[in-house]
Amino acid sequence: MAKSILVTGGARSGKSLLAEQLTLQFGQPAIYVATAQAGDAEMAARITDHRSRRGDGWTTVETPLALVQTLRDTDDGSPRLVDCLTLWLSNLMLAGADWGGEAADLAASLPALQGPVVLVTNEVGAGIVPANALARDFRDAAGVVNQRIAAACDEVWLSVAGCPMRIKPQ
């Protein structure tokens, strides 16, 4: 049975490095499933940074929206690292897609996959309530997605200042 792992944490808390290590425990070659699009300079720099750190042994697939289908299409036994769910949610919301249905599909599909999947997400709900209604909606949606995917995963990790804490199972 597939192993599915969720890695969460704040910005720059060491999530991606932890997720890479958790992915590589399943062997190589591994597939980096990027939900980002290099649409602006900041994001392009971040993608380049991640790519140079990962080095050889990885192939990259970009999938801003069709994440569930991409996980099925790449399900040849290779470990996959999905980076990240928060950006995927943002892409879905911007595209006017049914993000709740997509998240439910993802949660339902994880146990049926052959190969392991490590998913990165972000903690965005531990600051002050945003003044902006759209930001509040996004924050709520991100929390809902995190809960649904965490419930479907075999393991959940929280990274704080680069220190990994396994929070499911404890």
Next chain:
Amino acid sequence: MAKSILVTGGARSGKSLLAEQLTLQFGQPAIYVATAQAGDAEMAARITDHRSRRGDGWTTVETPLALVQTLRDTDDGSPRLVDCLTLWLSNLMLAGADWGGEAADLAASLPALQGPVVLVTNEVGAGIVPANALARDFRDAAGVVNQRIAAACDEVWLSVAGCPMRIKPQ
């Protein structure tokens, strides 16, 4: 002796569901002590959502300000779920009340109650420092309230992506 439990976490982190489960371990009927007022559409929708999930076996008391008195008035042995302290603090501050004194009263009253109490609160201090002075004051006050009530409670739980972590006692 009464059992008092604090449940904290970010927005949509699974706090309310965890708090309901912790409350029901003390049996039913249970009392849902709501500090929210259905003053706007967002809040009304949230209250309805919580109410439909809880189902039978619960009665609801609304107490935007007089939380300590309400806990004394309902102290017939039934378990109580207070949802939530952050909104209570916000109500107190908007009313110009002495929130520090109220929080100290609540902390002092918890050990003297006959029935168990589970209190929900929010993590609001792990984002960037707010530019707005009122938001900074609220964030500081919320942190102070969380510390005071946590110190008075027998147990404290942190919910992250729906995964419960008991942080007191560890």
Next chain:
Amino acid sequence: MAKSILVTGGARSGKSLLAEQLTLQFGQPAIYVATAQAGDAEMAARITDHRSRRGDGWTTVETPLALVQTLRDTDDGSPRLVDCLTLWLSNLMLAGADWGGEAADLAASLPALQGPVVLVTNEVGAGIVPANALARDFRDAAGVVNQRIAAACDEVWLSVAGCPMRIKPQ
């Protein structure tokens, strides 16, 4: 060998009190290394509050920028409490200094110190992504500094609602 400890958490989460307790386990007199400058009323009030709580047995050194040098200058075996790295980073960025180089210097210097050091920092990356580019840069930098110093420290603690969690080593 010196013991270096990082204490992190959100605003008003009990970090400073925990850091004081961890510092005093190494004995007294202890040195409070303040990176704050009493430049505005809010900060002055906070410094006074901390100072009155700590009481006797502490001396205070203010070092808004030259933290690494101050730690060498005070390395007579006394325990030191650095409060806090987030403000130090902010001071460095405002001064146009090479904060990345400074953080690397600090990380490298910790194992070579004779006396113990407890460093306080802040979780600032678990809220919604800030709309403001400067705030995003600061949030990213704070996360990078936290990871680097955490990696160099023997222990890392996370404080939530005044409840201490040791997250390194677990």
